Amino acid sequence: xxxxxxxxxxxxxxxxxxxxxxxxxxxxxxxxxxxxxxxxxxxxxxxxxxxxxxxxxxxxxxxxxxxxxxxxxxxxxxxxxxxxxxxxxxxxxxxxxxxxxxxxxxxxxxxxxxxxx
Numbered sequence: 001x002x003x004x005x006x007x008x009x010x011x012x013x014x015x016x017x018x019x020x021x022x023x024x025x026x027x028x029x030x031x032x033x034x035x036x037x038x039x040x041x042x043x044x045x046x047x048x049x050x051x052x053x054x055x056x057x058x059x060x061x062x063x064x065x066x067x068x069x070x071x072x073x074x075x076x077x078x079x080x081x082x083x084x085x086x087x088x089x090x091x092x093x094x095x096x097x098x099x100x101x102x103x104x105x106x107x108x109x110x111x112x113x114x115x116x117x
Contacts (some may be wrong), residue, residue: 026108028070074086
C-alpha cells in the first residue's frame, strides 16, 4: 500500500508548458458614477501568461466621454501613464453615456451607450 502511494506521488512530476496565444489585448477600466469626480479611465495591455504579470500602461490615447442626455462631451487628459481623467462630466442617475477610445488614429473602443443605473 505504501509503495503504491509513493509511486503515485513520484510518477506525476513532469512539468508541461502549453503553447498559448500571447497576443496582447487592450484593457480599458473605469466608471462614471453619481459620486463626485473626477473619474478615471485606465488603459493597459494584457501581459504574457508566463510573465511576472506587469501590465504595460497605454499612453497617447484619445478618450472622450459624452453624456448623451445632457449633450455634454468631456475630452479626458492623461494624468499619468495610462490614467485618463475627466474634467466636466458629472455622473447623473438616469443619464446615458458614450465612451470612445482612439489610439494611433484607430478607433479601438466605442461603447455606444452605457446603460443608466
